[in-house]
Amino acid sequence: MIEVENLSKRYGNTLAVDGVSFTVRPGRVTGFLGPNGAGKSTTMRMILDLDRPTGGRVRIDGRSYRELPDPLRRAGALLEAKALHNRRSAYHHLLWLAQSNRIPKSRVREVLRLAGLEGVAGKRAGRFSLGMTQRLGIAAALLGDPPVLLFDEPVNGLDPEGVLWIRNLLKGLAAEGRTVFVSSHLISEMALTAGHLIVLARGRLLADTSVQEFAESGARPHVRIRTPEPERMRDVLAAEGLPVKQADDGALEVYDTAPERIGQLALAHGLVVSETTLRSASLEEAFMRLTGDSVEYRGGGR
Ligand SMILES: Nc1ncnc2c1ncn2[C@@H]1O[C@H](COP(=O)(O)OP(=O)(O)OP(=O)(O)O)[C@@H](O)[C@H]1O
Numbered sequence: 001m002i003e004v005e006n007l008s009k010r011y012g013n014t015l016a017v018d019g020v021s022f023t024v025r026p027g028r029v030t031g032f033l034g035p036n037g038a039g040k041s042t043t044m045r046m047i048l049d050l051d052r053p054t055g056g057r058v059r060i061d062g063r064s065y066r067e068l069p070d071p072l073r074r075a076g077a078l079l080e081a082k083a084l085h086n087r088r089s090a091y092h093h094l095l096w097l098a099q100s101n102r103i104p105k106s107r108v109r110e111v112l113r114l115a116g117l118e119g120v121a122g123k124r125a126g127r128f129s130l131g132m133t134q135r136l137g138i139a140a141a142l143l144g145d146p147p148v149l150l151f152d153e154p155v156n157g158l159d160p161e162g163v164l165w166i167r168n169l170l171k172g173l174a175a176e177g178r179t180v181f182v183s184s185h186l187i188s189e190m191a192l193t194a195g196h197l198i199v200l201a202r203g204r205l206l207a208d209t210s211v212q213e214f215a216e217s218g219a220r221p222h223v224r225i226r227t228p229e230p231e232r233m234r235d236v237l238a239a240e241g242l243p244v245k246q247a248d249d250g251a252l253e254v255y256d257t258a259p260e261r262i263g264q265l266a267l268a269h270g271l272v273v274s275e276t277t278l279r280s281a282s283l284e285e286a287f288m289r290l291t292g293d294s295v296e297y298r299g300g301g302r
Pocket residue numbers: 011014015016034035036037038039040041042043185
């Protein structure tokens with residue numbers, strides 16, 4: 001379990017993380033979602049004691065990272081993939097990590113296999129592609145077989161097969177009862193892997209919720225209408241007190257109503273309607289609404 005309490009980080013004039021509290025529980029994948037610059041990486045670095053908080057505190061299974069005995073066996077992490085300027089082979093890189101953390105040598109082969117790197121174990125890690133570097137980072141995170149795992153944007157640089165692999169890996173690790181915390185700026189990716197979401201924007205916590213609740217809370221169902229006379233339709237809808245807006249493709253979007261009601265109104269006013277479709281907002285729309293609002297709300301602040 002990871003407990004983050006009132007955590008803040010200031011870099012000069014930038015409040016990268018602004019009084020954030022949440023708990024990441026074991027047994028499920030928790031997505032850490034937010035647009036670029038939201039403060040996800042900074043939060044993850046503070047959880048791992050790689051960056052000192054300006055305020056607040058973090059606990060991993062009840063202790064701060066630096067108090068953990070054998071930290072690699074308690075918490076594993078993949079942070080942003082950096083090109084490894086590493087002359088060591090993938091195998092020797094992992095072996096060095098294992099030996100400095102009292103992890104048995106046999107575990108190196110195991111994680112190379114888990115990460116699909118057996119075939120390139122002898123190659124210099126510094127020459128790896130981004131996708132292979134990502135896999136090597138994941139192998140290192142798994143090396144100590146830790147109950148707590150953090151992954152910062154793990155699908156970056158992976159090909160479709162790799163993306164599928166990581167989704168299944170994350171779900172499998174959570175199903176084993178581990179605490180799995182994964183950052184992403186893509187809600188679509190998180191919808192496929194995470195059961196729970198922590199949403200951050202501009203350093204602030206916007207939501208701490210299940211994926212399903214998140215979709216429902218952000219969703220505002222509406223009816224899409226296509227008509228050759230959009231202006232007249234707008235007038236009719238406005239007279240009925242129905243909120244309406246025009247989508248980029250020219251269709252009208254009407255809220256707080258049902259397609260049947262639109263059909264009745266069109267008939268009553270002699271309007272031709274070529275499409276009426278009930279749409280519930282997608283997860284993307286829920287995410288955009290939530291984070292977009294926060295950007296507007298906080299615009300000019302600070
Ligand atoms: N070392 C640093 N020095 C100064 N500012 C920083 C530093 N690290 C991060 N920031 C700033 O803090 C804010 C949050 O950055 P952070 O990288 O944590 O966001 P993020 O959500 O991980 O975004 P991304 O997905 O783009 O990595 C940004 O405004 C960033 O410019």
